[in-house]
Amino acid sequence: MDLTQLLTNQLPTLVAVILGVPAVLVGYIVAFEFAVRQLPPQHQPRVRPWIWVGPALVFVSVFLVYPAVDTIRISLENRQGNWVGLANYQQILSGFPTGGAWIAIRDNLYWLVLYTGFVLLFGMLFAVLADRVPYETPVKSLIFMPMAISFVALGVIWKFMYSYQSPGLPQTGTLNFVVTSLFHQPPITWLQDERVNNLALITAAVWGQVGFAMVILSAALKGIPGELLEAARVDGAGELTIFRRVIFPLMMPTITVVGTTLVIFALKAFDVVYVLTFGNYNTEVLANLAYKELFTFSNAGVSGAVAVLLLLTVIPVLIFNLRQFRAVEARR
Amino acid sequence: MRALSLRRGLILAVITALAGAACAPGQSNGNSSTGAGKIGGSVNVLATWSGSEQDSFMAMIQPFETQTGVTVNYESTRDLNAVLNTRVQAGNPPELAGLPGPGQMFDFAKAGKLVQLDNVLDMSAMNDQYSSSWVKLGQYNGKTYSIFIKTSLKGLVFYDPKNFAAKNYQEPKTWNDLMTLQSTIKSSGTTPWCITLESGSASGWPGTDQIKEIVLSQSGINVYNDWWAGKHKWSSPEIKKAWQTWGQVIGTNDSNVFGGKQQMLATNFGDVGQPMFLNPPKCYMVNQGSFISDFFTKYPSAPKPITDFKFFSLPDVNPSNAGSHVVAGDLFAMFKSTPQARALIKYLTTPEAQAIWVKRGGAISPNKKVALSDYPDELSRSVGQIMTTTKIAAFDAGDLMPNAMQSAWWSAVLKFVNDQGQLDTILADLDKVQATAYTS
Numbered sequence: 001m002d003l004t005q006l007l008t009n010q011l012p013t014l015v016a017v018i019l020g021v022p023a024v025l026v027g028y029i030v031a032f033e034f035a036v037r038q039l040p041p042q043h044q045p046r047v048r049p050w051i052w053v054g055p056a057l058v059f060v061s062v063f064l065v066y067p068a069v070d071t072i073r074i075s076l077e078n079r080q081g082n083w084v085g086l087a088n089y090q091q092i093l094s095g096f097p098t099g100g101a102w103i104a105i106r107d108n109l110y111w112l113v114l115y116t117g118f119v120l121l122f123g124m125l126f127a128v129l130a131d132r133v134p135y136e137t138p139v140k141s142l143i144f145m146p147m148a149i150s151f152v153a154l155g156v157i158w159k160f161m162y163s164y165q166s167p168g169l170p171q172t173g174t175l176n177f178v179v180t181s182l183f184h185q186p187p188i189t190w191l192q193d194e195r196v197n198n199l200a201l202i203t204a205a206v207w208g209q210v211g212f213a214m215v216i217l218s219a220a221l222k223g224i225p226g227e228l229l230e231a232a233r234v235d236g237a238g239e240l241t242i243f244r245r246v247i248f249p250l251m252m253p254t255i256t257v258v259g260t261t262l263v264i265f266a267l268k269a270f271d272v273v274y275v276l277t278f279g280n281y282n283t284e285v286l287a288n289l290a291y292k293e294l295f296t297f298s299n300a301g302v303s304g305a306v307a308v309l310l311l312l313t314v315i316p317v318l319i320f321n322l323r324q325f326r327a328v329e330a331r332r
Numbered sequence: 333m334r335a336l337s338l339r340r341g342l343i344l345a346v347i348t349a350l351a352g353a354a355c356a357p358g359q360s361n362g363n364s365s366t367g368a369g370k371i372g373g374s375v376n377v378l379a380t381w382s383g384s385e386q387d388s389f390m391a392m393i394q395p396f397e398t399q400t401g402v403t404v405n406y407e408s409t410r411d412l413n414a415v416l417n418t419r420v421q422a423g424n425p426p427e428l429a430g431l432p433g434p435g436q437m438f439d440f441a442k443a444g445k446l447v448q449l450d451n452v453l454d455m456s457a458m459n460d461q462y463s464s465s466w467v468k469l470g471q472y473n474g475k476t477y478s479i480f481i482k483t484s485l486k487g488l489v490f491y492d493p494k495n496f497a498a499k500n501y502q503e504p505k506t507w508n509d510l511m512t513l514q515s516t517i518k519s520s521g522t523t524p525w526c527i528t529l530e531s532g533s534a535s536g537w538p539g540t541d542q543i544k545e546i547v548l549s550q551s552g553i554n555v556y557n558d559w560w561a562g563k564h565k566w567s568s569p570e571i572k573k574a575w576q577t578w579g580q581v582i583g584t585n586d587s588n589v590f591g592g593k594q595q596m597l598a599t600n601f602g603d604v605g606q607p608m609f610l611n612p613p614k615c616y617m618v619n620q621g622s623f624i625s626d627f628f629t630k631y632p633s634a635p636k637p638i639t640d641f642k643f644f645s646l647p648d649v650n651p652s653n654a655g656s657h658v659v660a661g662d663l664f665a666m667f668k669s670t671p672q673a674r675a676l677i678k679y680l681t682t683p684e685a686q687a688i689w690v691k692r693g694g695a696i697s698p699n700k701k702v703a704l705s706d707y708p709d710e711l712s713r714s715v716g717q718i719m720t721t722t723k724i725a726a727f728d729a730g731d732l733m734p735n736a737m738q739s740a741w742w743s744a745v746l747k748f749v750n751d752q753g754q755l756d757t758i759l760a761d762l763d764k765v766q767a768t769a770y771t772s
């Protein structure tokens with residue numbers, strides 16, 4: 001049954017996609033290039049770029065611009081699809097500091113500062129330290145490994161790490177085992193205790209992302225010419241001074257690009273929160289709130305408003321990131 | 333002449349088929365549970381059961397397949413809501429499907445997606461065999477759109493009889509007895525209750541179960557029905573009182589519960605009984621649905637029903653509401669009417685069919701004709717007995733509420749356990765959700 005379906009249905013579809021998509025694209029280019037050639041030569045350079053950018057523009061409009069605009073439209077409607085103006089925005093922005101979406105906004109700020117900060121800090125630390133030891137490759141592979149784990153699996157792993165048993169029972173969670181047997185303190189409900197739970201979630205996410213920062217920063221580090229460091233040493237600079245005055249300034253553009261990328265990751269934080277707490281115990285973040293409003297509460301309007309809020313926060317970072325990226329490119 | 337006879341033959345064939353279908357199952361006392369004879373063909377069924385539940389369902393329909401020659405194509409999904417919605421919207425629903433709850437049944441029935449079953453089922457047999465609550469729970473606007481083939485009972489207080497015997501504790505008969513018992517246990521230096529609430533994105537639901545039991549037995553079925561339907565406010569005296577009563581059960585600062593709020597919030601609902609089976613026990617009682625015994629028996633210490641755990645029914649807060657119980661169950665509805673589907677849904681209501689699952693364990697039949705001797709052990713037999721003698725079966729209020737309301741309630745329980753002093757704020761927030769959740 002499954003095999004016949006595979007052979008008669010799925011396989012032909014696959015072949016059609018693999019052969020068909022390039023064929024259509026090639027056909028498109030050939031046909032329009034032919035058409036452009038018919039134009040008078042002085043007009044050709046003005047039209048030609050649009051032919052080549054065209055498909056990308058179409059895809060971006062259909063899959064990105066249209067949904068974004070439609071989300072804005074939905075965010076101005078209620079459940080029944082009637083126009084309600086800014087009521088949904090009013091709902092999520094009212095009740096400061098604990099009502100509406102304020103807990104989520106606060107927690108996203110935690111993520112923004114702590115997640116970005118820790119990933120950069122540890123990424124930098126591992127990149128610089130690993131650079132100086134002969135077993136650099138195995139160390140870096142080890143730190144990079146969590147990158148291969150999906151965020152959901154990562155959440156499950158950390159759920160075991162944070163597991164809690166009442167005092168007196170054997171602790172099954174790694175962290176609480178350490179807390180009780182090494183430090184002789186009562187176990188901590190890492191995910192429920194509001195003093196530590198946001199930090200606990202961020203730690204899990206940092207563990208998963210440090211490898212990414214480390215690899216890119218390490219590449220930038222290797223790109224610094226050895227002569228510069230030599231010259232600094234000849235001039236009598238210590239290793240710390242070299243790092244502060246030579247390595248760090250030269251790596252700054254890369255750090256900024258990685259940092260802004262991480263800021264966007266932090267604003268989009270979802271998977272870890274969804275798996276570990278589902279936003280309960282004041283660990284809500286905007287992306288999880290949008291998910292809940294749409295899929296659990298079937299409240300597309302409010303969900304849209306949260307999504308637009310998120311979009312508005314990300315846009316400045318995005319622009320800054322692009323500018324920075326261009327600046328780095330220009331310097332090459 | 334020739335054409336006429338052909339037509340006559342056709343009519344005759346149709347009548348025979350109809351008659352065959354009409355006198356098919358449902359006629360409990362008659363043994364002809366699948367009297368339709370050979371029908372042939374196939375029927376598609378979609379439900380959430382997988383693993384051992386799927387095996388039991390397949391065992392249940394096996395006699396049907398042999399007798400009718402109908403092949404049942406069973407498909408299982410854990411994300412029933414999404415799959416069913418997509419397939420119904422695409423105009424390609426399975427003939428028969430399990431439904432997540434009455435709320436979804438109402439939606440589908442309102443949208444005209446379900447086949448009305450009053451003429452498909454033998455309603456007089458249904459009314460004879462099912463208690464009227466179970467028939468009504470399958471109805472929308474007074475018309476039958478769905479049936480229950482297995483159920484579960486909530487509000488059972490499990491305890492270890494050895495622990496009770498050692499301390500000479502008795503099963504409480506009244507709510508006051510229960511309150512006395514819990515303070516006796518507490519003064520002996522142990523916490524009376526084990527309650528755990530962690531359940532992923534549904535965390536908090538075990539607490540909502542306890543609150544809805546209190547609402548039902550404290551304020552009665554009318555308040556209960558108005559309340560889940562969104563016509564009775566959360567901040568009303570009755571509902572607030574139910575929360576406060578639950579607050580008395582879990583004690584000031586959750587002090588009546590083993591491990592306090594940390595244990596309650598951080599422990600998975602399935603592990604609730606573990607501390608009760610320790611020696612010495614860390615708690616004496618667990619209030620949960622009948623299904624929890626399945627979890628108990630899989631603990632490392634492998635407790636056994638009757639010797640290691642028994643239950644009593646949660647006493648009525650208000651004796652005038654005696655005999656009412658919160659129940660839950662698996663609904664089944666028909667999306668496309670075919671002879672095979674009609675025969676199968678009829679067959680599933682029969683005591684013969686339901687006895688098969690009951691014997692395999694894990695199911696309580698809503699059909700009174702299923703013999704108590706069919707239950708595999710003493711414990712499930714007493715659940716079956718309570719179920720069939722229940723005067724008022726109130727379906728799980730949370731499952732009847734819109735998703736947004738139910739989910740807000742789950743979170744509200746977590747907040748309440750964290751700080752009981754916040755009750756007024758919590759109820760006001762729930763009122764806000766109630767004001768919008770029912771409009772869609």
